[in-house]
Amino acid sequence: MKKSRFTEEQIVFALKQAELGTAVPDVCRKLGISDATFYTWRKKYGGISPSELKHMRQLEEENLRLKKLVADLSLDKAMLQDVLAKKS
Structure with missing residues (x-):
């Protein structure tokens, strides 16, 4: 998973600002x-x-x-099964 450059607190703060009435474009501009x-x-x-x-x-x-x-582990299992099948 891609690591976010924003902390959990920053994300929640941004969402809370919009809930409290700050315009979404303004919130976005502040955070870039x-x-x-x-x-x-x-x-x-x-x-x-x-x-x-x-x-x-x-x-x-x-x-x-x-x-x-x-x-x-699935790949390992498949390889081992192939080796066993060839030996038999």
Whole structure:
């Protein structure tokens, strides 16, 4: 997963500013992000606290790591099965 250059607190702060009435283009300009990035954040992280966001990111990173591990183990298994099939 691509590492965000923004912290959980910055993302939640940006979303909260828009909720409190600051115009979305103004929030985006201050952070140097596109409107699309802001709306992606709002769709993905809207309504959660910084600690919940941090926990969610940790789970996403762990999920990615485990998926890679499963893929590696699946390849190892397939190679071992090929070797066994050739020996038989």
